[in-house]
Amino acid sequence: MSFFSRIKISLVALQFRPSLIGIFVNPFFIARKGLYDNIRKLGKSISGKVLDVGCGTKPYEKLFSASQYIGLDTQQSGHKHYNSKVDVYYDGKVFPFTNGEFDAVVCFQVLDDIFDPDSFLKEVNRVLKSNGNLLLTVSFVWEEHEQPYDNVRYTSFGLNHVLSNNGFEVVQLKKSVNNFGLVFQLINAYIYRVLSFHILAKMLAFLLAIPFTVLGLLLGFILPRNHDLYLDNIVLARKTGPAN
Numbered sequence: 182m183s184f185f186s187r188i189k190i191s192l193v194a195l196q197f198r199p200s201l202i203g204i205f206v207n208p209f210f211i212a213r214k215g216l217y218d219n220i221r222k223l224g225k226s227i228s229g230k231v232l233d234v235g236c237g238t239k240p241y242e243k244l245f246s247a248s249q250y251i252g253l254d255t256q257q258s259g260h261k262h263y264n265s266k267v268d269v270y271y272d273g274k275v276f277p278f279t280n281g282e283f284d285a286v287v288c289f290q291v292l293d294d295i296f297d298p299d300s301f302l303k304e305v306n307r308v309l310k311s312n313g314n315l316l317l318t319v320s321f322v323w324e325e326h327e328q329p330y331d332n333v334r335y336t337s338f339g340l341n342h343v344l345s346n347n348g349f350e351v352v353q354l355k356k357s358v359n360n361f362g363l364v365f366q367l368i369n370a371y372i373y374r375v376l377s378f379h380i381l382a383k384m385l386a387f388l389l390a391i392p393f394t395v396l397g398l399l400l401g402f403i404l405p406r407n408h409d410l411y412l413d414n415i416v417l418a419r420k421t422g423p424a425n
Contacts, residue, residue, distance in 0.1 A: 197240030229284025235291035365397030
């Protein structure tokens with residue numbers, strides 16, 4: 182593997198597993214750190230044979246005690262698969278697995294891109310064993326992304342409703358970046374979007390994001406939290422029965 186390939190892989194890893202160096206190379210550091218920290222906490226309940234739906238690069242695989250970890254994705258999605266770690270592709274409708282095959286399912290930032298969430302969650306329910314766990318993250322306050330597949334934003338109440346209708350009980354729900362860091366993360370997202378037209382402009386966006394990231398982390402720690410305004414939902418749910 183070439184030196185530049187190693188650098189590229191390291192930068193991709195820093196996008197999802199943020200360390201301090203990520204402040205300087207990831208304009209989405211605040212959001213990704215919030216997701217990573219909450220997934221790590223709730224991920225203690227994920228073990229055995231695990232299915233990652235919409236797996237992409239499997240960025241959180243190492244957070245789970247999985248005896249087998251299978252990545253499932255579609256060929257047509259809002260992101261390129263040049264560095265993905267997909268084990269199985271499917272048609273976007275039916276998972277190519279038997280009933281009750283998995284101990285747990287994880288699904289990160291995918292449900293908000295699904296136009297038929299009931300059918301999708303029915304498939305998740307079907308391949309899960311009785312009392313199997315589902316770890317799910319979805320956007321709440323975010324720009325349109327993964328175009329043209331972006332569909333909906335879920336409140337905590339909306340998530341509870343759609344999961345309950347499909348045979349799941351919410352065990353725990355966390356609201357990620359429910360502090361002033363949200364404001365600076367959205368500023369960084371704006372800068373990155375408007376300057377992403379050229380590689381040099383994108384480098385400028387990375388530089389401009391650094392002070393906003395630092396300010397966001399600092400003020401997010403100091404100022405009170407707002408539990409009604411946040412970036413993402415992270416949900417641990419349990420299969421209680423077949424989907425309706």
